[in-house]
Amino acid sequence: MSVLPRRRNGEIPATDGVVIRMAGIRKVYDTGKVKVEALRGIDLVVHRGEFVAVVGPSGSGKSTLMNLVGCLDTPTEGGLADARNRRVGFVFQSFNLLPQITAFENVEMPLLFGGVGKRERQARVTELMDRVGLADRMEHRPTELSGGQMQRVAIARALAMNPDVVLADEPTGNLDTSSGGDIMGLFEELWRQGRTLVVITHDMALARRAGRIVEVRDGLILRDEPTGSVATLREARASHG
Amino acid sequence: MRAGLVFQLFLASSRVQKKRAVLTIASIAWGSVALLLLLAFGEGLKQQLSRGSAGMGTNLAVLWMGETSRPWQGLPAGRAIRPRVDDVNLLRERIPGLVGIVAEMRNWRTAFTYGAKTVNGRLTGSSPEYGELRNFYAQPGGRFIDALDEASKRRVVFLGNERAKEIFGDEDPVGKTLLINQTPFTVVGVMKRKIQMGTYGGPDAENAVIPLSTYVAMFGSDRVGNIVLKPERPGEMPRVLADVRRIMGAKYGFDPADEKVFPTWDTVETGSVMRNILLGIQVFLGVIGALTLMIGGVGVANIMYATVKERTREIGVKMALGARPSWIVAPLVLEGLLYTVVGGAIGLVLGMILIVLIGLIPTAGNDALEFLGKPTVSPLIGVATAAILGLVGLLAAYFPARRAASVDPAQTLRYE
Numbered sequence: 029m030s031v032l033p034r035r036r037n038g039e040i041p042a043t044d045g046v047v048i049r050m051a052g053i054r055k056v057y058d059t060g061k062v063k064v065e066a067l068r069g070i071d072l073v074v075h076r077g078e079f080v081a082v083v084g085p086s087g088s089g090k091s092t093l094m095n096l097v098g099c100l101d102t103p104t105e106g107g108l109a110d111a112r113n114r115r116v117g118f119v120f121q122s123f124n125l126l127p128q129i130t131a132f133e134n135v136e137m138p139l140l141f142g143g144v145g146k147r148e149r150q151a152r153v154t155e156l157m158d159r160v161g162l163a164d165r166m167e168h169r170p171t172e173l174s175g176g177q178m179q180r181v182a183i184a185r186a187l188a189m190n191p192d193v194v195l196a197d198e199p200t201g202n203l204d205t206s207s208g209g210d211i212m213g214l215f216e217e218l219w220r221q222g223r224t225l226v227v228i229t230h231d232m233a234l235a236r237r238a239g240r241i242v243e244v245r246d247g248l249i250l251r252d253e254p255t256g257s258v259a260t261l262r263e264a265r266a267s268h269g
Numbered sequence: 270m271r272a273g274l275v276f277q278l279f280l281a282s283s284r285v286q287k288k289r290a291v292l293t294i295a296s297i298a299w300g301s302v303a304l305l306l307l308l309a310f311g312e313g314l315k316q317q318l319s320r321g322s323a324g325m326g327t328n329l330a331v332l333w334m335g336e337t338s339r340p341w342q343g344l345p346a347g348r349a350i351r352p353r354v355d356d357v358n359l360l361r362e363r364i365p366g367l368v369g370i371v372a373e374m375r376n377w378r379t380a381f382t383y384g385a386k387t388v389n390g391r392l393t394g395s396s397p398e399y400g401e402l403r404n405f406y407a408q409p410g411g412r413f414i415d416a417l418d419e420a421s422k423r424r425v426v427f428l429g430n431e432r433a434k435e436i437f438g439d440e441d442p443v444g445k446t447l448l449i450n451q452t453p454f455t456v457v458g459v460m461k462r463k464i465q466m467g468t469y470g471g472p473d474a475e476n477a478v479i480p481l482s483t484y485v486a487m488f489g490s491d492r493v494g495n496i497v498l499k500p501e502r503p504g505e506m507p508r509v510l511a512d513v514r515r516i517m518g519a520k521y522g523f524d525p526a527d528e529k530v531f532p533t534w535d536t537v538e539t540g541s542v543m544r545n546i547l548l549g550i551q552v553f554l555g556v557i558g559a560l561t562l563m564i565g566g567v568g569v570a571n572i573m574y575a576t577v578k579e580r581t582r583e584i585g586v587k588m589a590l591g592a593r594p595s596w597i598v599a600p601l602v603l604e605g606l607l608y609t610v611v612g613g614a615i616g617l618v619l620g621m622i623l624i625v626l627i628g629l630i631p632t633a634g635n636d637a638l639e640f641l642g643k644p645t646v647s648p649l650i651g652v653a654t655a656a657i658l659g660l661v662g663l664l665a666a667y668f669p670a671r672r673a674a675s676v677d678p679a680q681t682l683r684y685e
């Protein structure tokens with residue numbers, strides 16, 4: 029049985045299916061004394077197969093936006109389309125791997141939670157670890173891995189349940205420039221394979237490698253535009269015929 | 270969820286808190302020891318007491334001879350009613366469903382002389398049935414008063430073991446002759462030592478019993494001192510007592526409903542009161558034990574809260590990865606239960622060893638130890654201890670686990 033949707037390398041995924049649709053989203057944190065209006069009216073549509081980079085200064089509301097998309101939190105006001113039925117894979121800045129168990133078992137975890145059978149788990153985890161280039165590190169514990177490797181394990185884990193969208197909050201924030209670039213490369217590869225990705229980053233250079241940049245400032249979307257990467261991808265598709 | 274993974278997670282986290290885990294298990298063990306010992310002491314006390322209350326005989330009623338408290342058919346109140354020995358024989362004939370009914374005559378200052386030694390004390394005259402009703406059992410080599418003694422007014426005496434010791438010292442009294450109020454009597458038996466809680470007039474160990482017929486001849490009066498009776502079924506006691514008043518009332522002319530005529534000690538009634546008191550004592554001891562165990566439970570809850578706090582991030586991650594709350598809660602509850610079960614098992618084993626050791630301490634001869642020093646385990650105690658342990662474990666694990674289930678992943682996953 030096919031574990032992940034197999035697409036031929038370089039194939040351009042269709043972008044018509046809507047994965048995320050937010051309309052007039054507001055989020056107010058009520059800490060008792062003060063009310064922080066983290067999001068003040070967000071409209072955002074992300075289609076299947078898109079690679080969106082979310083940028084913006086610290087405190088602008090990026091993580092809040094991400095939590096709402098991933099259903100880890102609920103908006104104070106506004107519409108969030110078919111959020112519940114959507115499968116989401118998370119990647120965190122601090123990896124959030126469980127230190128007591130091996131890389132393999134970390135990737136296996138969501139499959140266990142999803143009730144996937146043992147044989148299929150084995151196959152899927154092996155394939156994912158191979159995909160993120162860590163086939164030889166499966167039995168290592170997270171503490172025995174470098175930051176970049178840990179983040180790869182986390183990405184494999186996020187992909188395990190074959191999610192509709194992968195959400196990554198500053199996935200390169202804890203990594204040096206070169207490992208950060210590698211992780212971004214992995215995301216590009218996933219994008220080429222048809223994955224939908226939303227990645228928060230501070231690094232504009234990395235953001236430009238995504239297909240679309242959404243800039244958040246003070247809880248509002250200031251800018252939302254495609255990058256040249258999409259064109260590159262289109263050219264790739266065109267030349268592929 | 271894969272059991273191995275759960276176990277691995279458990280081991281990994283409990284390694285971090287090994288010291289805390291050991292202390293917690295120790296406190297649960299201590300609580301279990303306390304609970305088990307208290308319950309066992311309570312049970313031992315109860316069994317000793319019921320054995321003790323059985324010492325006087327069970328399901329008896331003792332009737333004293335009193336006065337009428339109300340006028341009856343022209344007769345005034347305040348008349349003393351003094352039945353005779355024959356009246357007791359009448360009652361024996363007329364009342365069905367009796368194990369026995371006997372007259373008991375007593376003299377409080379009787380001189381017992383053996384050789385050069387004279388002691389003063391109680392003398393009782395009663396029928397052979399008296400021995401059965403009131404649990405006078407003879408030591409080997411002797412016997413109680415029998416029917417022949419009674420029929421032929423023999424001068425024989427059955428001595429309480431303390432009285433025998435007082436008069437004869439280390440000598441074997443059976444077959445010896447002593448003087449009772451200057452009249453020679455032969456000792457036919459000495460009472461086997463018994464634990465006696467209830468007494469009226471003094472313990473049986475200090476008594477001396479002679480045949481009723483002999484007593485009447487000796488003291489020249491056949492007015493009954495008191496009546497001792499026992500129905501075949503304890504529940505019939507009220508009916509039997511009513512029969513006594515009805516038959517005697519008809520003969521002596523008093524209101525059969527007048528309970529003051531024969532002031533009565535109904536041991537069926539007082540026995541049930543005592544059983545309730547004993548149950549109360551046991552519950553009280555159990556509550557103290559349970560509270561001690563509860564302290565251990567607080568320890569478990571504490572360690573579980575700490576665990577949940579330490580693993581908040583882990584829990585948040587698992588939730589973000591799609592874990593259902595029960596998958597978060599179940600391993601934590603299991604962990605809490607495990608501490609309780611391990612601690613409880615250690616405690617119960619230690620407790621049993623202690624109970625056996627305490628049971629080995631000789632207590633014969635020391636009254637206080639005889640009542641307190643015999644902790645006893647019953648199946649009910651086992652069930653109660655296990656149930657309390659389980660409850661403590663569940664409670665101690667449930668609340669922390671509930672906190673774990675309410676972890677907000679968005680909060681915990683914020684980058685620190």
Ligand SMILES: Nc1ncnc2c1ncn2[C@@H]1O[C@H](COP(=O)(O)OP(=O)(O)OP(=O)(O)O)[C@@H](O)[C@H]1O
Pocket residue numbers: 057058059064065066084085086087088089090091092093680
């Ligand atoms: N749980 C919370 N309670 C109160 N205020 C909060 C909470 N979470 C976020 N905020 C506030 O909401 C605003 C947006 O926070 P958010 O974490 O979304 O910013 P961000 O864009 O992710 O910043 P960074 O780049 O530093 O991660 C900030 O002012 C923050 O203080």
Ligand SMILES: [Mg+2]
Pocket residue numbers: 090091092197
């Ligand atoms: Mg953030």
